[in-house]
Amino acid sequence: MNRSTRNYLALDLGASGGRAIVGHFDGERLALVELHRFANGPVQLPRADGGTSLHWNILGLFAEIKEGLRRAAAAGGRLTSLGIDTWGVDFGLLDGRGQLLGNPYHYRDSRTDGMMGAAFRRVPREEIFAATGIQFMQLNTLYQLLALAERQDPGLTAAATLLLTMPSVPSNGERTSLSRDMSPSNSASTPSGSEARAASRALEFEMSAGQSSPVGHHPGCEPVGAHLELERPGRGPCLRPGGGGGAVRWAHVPAE
Numbered sequence: 001m002n003r004s005t006r007n008y009l010a011l012d013l014g015a016s017g018g019r020a021i022v023g024h025f026d027g028e029r030l031a032l033v034e035l036h037r038f039a040n041g042p043v044q045l046p047r048a049d050g051g052t053s054l055h056w057n058i059l060g061l062f063a064e065i066k067e068g069l070r071r072a073a074a075a076g077g078r079l080t081s082l083g084i085d086t087w088g089v090d091f092g093l094l095d096g097r098g099q100l101l102g103n104p105y106h107y108r109d110s111r112t113d114g115m116m117g118a119a120f121r122r123v124p125r126e127e128i129f130a131a132t133g134i135q136f137m138q139l140n141t142l143y144q145l146l147a148l149a150e151r152q153d154p155g156l157t158a159a160a161t162l163l164l165t166m167p168s169v170p171s172n173g174e175r176t177s178l179s180r181d182m183s184p185s186n187s188a189s190t191p192s193g194s195e196a197r198a199a200s201r202a203l204e205f206e207m208s209a210g211q212s213s214p215v216g217h218h219p220g221c222e223p224v225g226a227h228l229e230l231e232r233p234g235r236g237p238c239l240r241p242g243g244g245g246g247a248v249r250w251a252h253v254p255a256e
Helices: 058-075 115-122 125-132 141-151 154-159 166-172 195-208 245-251
Strands: 006-013 017-025 030-039 043-046 052-055 079-085 091-094 162-165
Touching: 006 058, 017 058, 030 058, 058 079, 058 166, 079 166, 091 154, 091 166, 115 125, 115 141, 162 166
Parallel strands: 006 079
Antiparallel strands: 006 017, 017 030, 043 052, 091 162
């Protein structure tokens, strides 16, 4: 392979399956090679009340991501950038030590049933749209956060100090700096024009209704293309990609 070729590894976690694809760019042409393909589906877990909830199989996905990295390393060539593309509406909660608190809920879980109406009773529909500018869907992060505040185990919310959207949850296992992309994460289903702004605004909505915040905070932002700071020594530079298709399109809009 030409030494000037740049190699970009994409890990796409879709609704039913995932892939690891490396793109080789020699300055003129981009060649895509699929390295790994795997299943990605929600898992049902029992609740204390006898019901069940849908969750991401985050441990299984992390194992598949590592397999994709292993195959990329075996293929040779230094990676210029590595990124995870998946649903931006879901999130994981971390405690003060950076440990994930349970398996993140899946956007198809029913806990958000009725949460849109509950949100509109607290904050006018027009104000929510003015802040987010997106389609009203009960899977959006705002309504998941409201369900978390109203229906979840208070011990979980008391322990949570950090919220990461799903494209950032697996990379937290690699102990990158806890800052995330400054862009929308998954086209029309993201909570607003920026992941961090969306989460912060959602918490503001809840606090304006007299509720305490269900989580401590969302990390700061880095623009798409920023250099990541990896704690493990001996690795080359890696760039912050977009967390979803919307993030990539947002980064390429020719506007200030």
